[in-house]
Amino acid sequence: MFEQLQEQPADKILALMQAFREDPREDKIDLGVGVYKDANGNTPIMRAIKDAEKRLWEEETTKAYTGLAGDPLFAERMSRLVLADAVEADAVSAVATPGGTGAVRQAFDMVRLANPEVRVHVSDPTWPNHLSILKHMGIPAIPYRYFDSETGGVDYEGMIADLSQARSGDVILLHGCCHNPTGANLTQGQWHQLIEIIKSTGATPMIDLAYQGFGDGLDEDAGPTREVAAACPETLIAASCSKNFGIYRERTGILMAVSNDTSKKKVTQGTLAYLNRQNYSFPPDHGARLVLMVLGDEGLRADWMSELEDVRTGMLELRRLLTDELRERSGSDRFGFLAQHRGMFSRLGVGPDKVEALREKHGIYMVGDSRMNIAGLNRDTVPKLAEAIIDVGI
Template sequence: MFETLQAQPADKILALMQMYKDDPRETKIDLGVGVYKDATGLTPVMRAVKAAEHQLWEAQTSKAYTGLAGDPAFGDAMVQMVLGDAVPRAQVAAAATPGGTGAIRQAFELIQMARPQARVFVSNPTWPNHLSILKYLGMEMVPYRYFDDETRGVDFDGMIADLKTAQKGDVVLLHGCCHNPTGANLNAAEWDAVIKVLQDTGATPMIDIAYQGFGDGLDADAAATRKVAAAVPECLIAASCSKNFGIYRERTGILMALSADTSAQKLNQGTLAFLNRQNFSFPPDHGARIVTTILNDDALRSDWMAELEDIRNTMLGLRSQLAGELQRLSGSDRFGFLAEHRGMFSRLGTSSDMVDKLREDHGIYMVGDSRMNIAGLNAETVPILAKAIIEVGI
């Protein structure tokens, strides 16, 4: 039977990682892979994570399965972190998943079960895995305008015009903060306008929040998600712990389904458990238990938040340094958007040919659509990147 299989398209980011690995130049810079790196190029284990793991090692007496939806304490802790008091806890169904990607996959399958003909509106551009999973599931995608290649900001008028074509039963996929791949985000007034469109059309929002704490702060980054959740009768939220807890390999995520009343919550909770059972039975627990331990311990939570702030401020500093260096070299402020963007990523808004030239001539690796990982830089490599950007003529 295997002779009927066809080769699948290579993952562009994984291919880029291999090209970087094979490049012998000592001055090469990796801005492709989406993980946080410190100034030494290491993705560190956070202090609070180490301490929580030590506590678990000492106290844990069993590796038996947790429930189909994971440890309820993890759900409680994550709902509080993401939503705060925006929505009553009794209206939120929650299930642990293998990473944020697992939450997104489960959300799409839930949509298929509830509304097989639903269209999913996705920003142009969006995280490639959104599109890949939707295509694999055979779900209809409708792109909405988002990034303006001229301003390197949000094409808000185009976004609103496109979202107004959504209908009741459709789903609008939104990035809660730190838009991937562009780094361009909506402001508070723009979020209010999006909410008004959702209310007018009856479309259901689905929020992917993978970088809470990497933009403007832990609560500030959740503000839009909380505002949306409080304003609509139903909402889906896929949250990841990979970045803000630095536990990428532990594959820790959660899917939340918000309903208008507690009776619907019970049905939603059972459906999330059913979907987990079909796809992987019980979700992984180690990362979830680390997160729960940190969020429920005042000292660990305080230390985690302090380190997360250091990470956030480091990336903001790199953004400002890069924008300033480019202004110095170019004599213009056309790169000021880099300091305005938030999160790990920014999109330069240049051609794939220019991206190739950066790689071939300067050993600078970024995704073909010009998305670059700001966290792949340090104070010494920022001037190298700025000089290369000017030399290739971006």
């Protein structure tokens, strides 16, 4: 039967990684891959995670399964990190998943089980894997306007107009903070209005929270998610530990289903566990174990929060430096939006021809839609990028 298989489209980011590796230029810059890097180009293991691993090596006595939903203590501490006291504990059902991607996939599986005719409204643009997974599953993806290439901000009027057309039984997929790929986020007032629109349509919000702590702070980044969960009858939240705990390869995530009708919890929790069983049975535990250890120990948690804050402010500083360099070279503030964006990513809002020119002339690699990873820069490479952007006529 294998002769019936068809070649699948290549992943554009993986292809970009390969092209970067093959480029012989010593001054090339990789702004494509969505992984945090420090000033030396490394993705370090966070201090608190390293300390937790040492303790785990000494204390762990078994490698037996934890359960279909993962360790309940992991779910409890992650729910508290994300939701704080926005909802009652009994309102939350949760399962550990293989990374945030696993949580997204499980959420789509769950909503399709609940409504085989479900449609998912996705921002234009969104993380490409959202669209890839939905296409693979045969779930209709309905785009809504989001990014304004002219201003580098959110096309909020277009977004509201499009989402007002959602209907009961639909899912509205939102980025909780640090929008990927644009870096452009809603204001607090815009979130308030959006929540009212969602409630009026009867659609269910689903929040992909991949970068909590990378934008304005742990609590600040979770604020919109907490407001949505508190205000809407039901909310799905797919959260990742890859970025804010630096444990990418451990594939640690969580899917939370929040309902203000607590009588639904038994069925909801059972459904989540059932879906885990069908897809990968028991979820991985090593990364989840480290996270619950860090969150449950006062010293480890304080050190983790301190290092995460350094990561966050470091990226903000890079944004400021790049904006200043571009202002000096362009004689205008037209790149000021870069300083307003949050998280690892910003989108320049230019076509693939300019992106190709940056690669060919200057060895600067970014995704074809002009998404660049700010964390791929350092103080030495910021001026080179600014010079290249002006040189190619952006």
